[in-house]
Amino acid sequence: MLDIKKIRENSELVLKSLHQRSTEYTLEPIIDLDRQQREIQLVRTELQAKSNEIGKLVGQKMRSGANPQSEEIISLKQEGNDAKAKLAQLEPREKELKAKVESLLLELPNLPSKTTPVGKSESDNVEVRRWGDEYIPEGSNFLSHDQIGEKLGIIDSERAVKVSQSRFVALVGAGAALERALINFMLDRQIEAGYVEVMPPVLINSDSLQGTGQLPKFSEESFKCDKDDLWLTPTAGVPVTNFYRQEILRAEEVPIRHCAYYPCFRREAGSYGKDMRGLIRLHQFNKVELVKIVHPDTSEDEHQKMVKDAEAILQALKLPYRVLELCTGDIGFSAAKCYDLEVWLPEANTYREISSCSNCLDFQARRANIRFKEKGKKGTQFVQTLNGSGLAVGRTMAAILENYQQPDGKVKVPDVLQPYLKQDVLG
């Protein structure tokens, strides 16, 4: 959520920044409603003060033994009633205005960081660096990972569709083992890098989704359990960040760094026909997520480190990738700055997203009301939140199957996974 004070005082700058994302945004209604609300509040609190004074006065008189039926008391009560009648007119209007401002604020995305490249779409994203060209497999006639998976009998799409529906897969035998090995490997590495593992609930409430920015605007993208105000989580960033919702942390407690293995659920509404085969775009997929809750002064630094932590997994697996910095038109709703890691897929002859590391600054912290208090400083400050994938497990498996395929149809197991899988070749 954006700071309403900032919108009030620097509306032009804020609007300019929002327009770097898209020109659809306007601030006029918010500014107007906010001004009205404050005008009413001014009158209302004055009336309230008067009413409180009357209340106190009556209390004093009663305590010192005044007759409740005395003219003085009766007239004071009347005065109190008058004030209350006026309040009853103002209060609902103010409340309504406040709610409108709030709901408009919740619909506004984060402002892009000053360093985020300006652009309209993904084609304007900027390649920051590239790694592992020497590991790009030579040759042609590569099989796609889903072909390899079906051939080896480790990915079973048909049966998954039978028990569920399209965009779900089942892993069998070495496929399931590979998924499990990847999860363990990724977690072990990230724990080593200083992240504390958590296993949060998968069904989470609406407040949590609002806290990280999935609601109210993107309800179409998550699965909901209608009877319960519970949702299937689209990413672990939601529950892990919301761990600290409505909390005031001590400054010494940050940075908090968490990693989590987590099944993610997405409706993928509006992507019909896209990536229908294989492990790339599923309604359910596993991810190892990285989340940081940090002091504003260290957040840029922590962001860079988070990207490095995600890259370290790809490097350990010797999978070629590139790092993109997303442009203002392509960064997510809550993000101010975002790097994507894209892994090389030989069959498609292209790079595909496998991790996305966002710095949300105080945007989510405001929505979720996560603050910290510094010793000696008065008041509280908002923390800053970051989240990134380290990595998407299914897509990692796809990349391994494709990059490690051998001419004989078998798939070599990356060195670092061999201790986990206890074999060096699949097939």
Added chain:
RNA sequence: GGAGAGAUGGCUGAGCGGUUGAAAGCGGCUUCCUGCUAAGAAGUUAUGGGUUGUUAAGGCCUAUCGAGGGUUCGAAUCCCUCUCUCUCCGCCA
């Protein structure tokens, strides 16, 4: 699923409808004191919104005792609705 209990500040825990934003204790902070440590003394100690002020310090108003309504001149306290937590029984991995 059945029966019951409860939700108060960083924590524990009081609170007859009337200066209660809230006793007390613990913890935290500041100062003083003792040769250090330990101990002791005094003071201080929530968060948000508005307004004023130099985008300061501070002042003033207001709200907040799980959430939302209601009664009342006045609600932490009474009434209603909801949410959550806990205990016992049943069922269950």
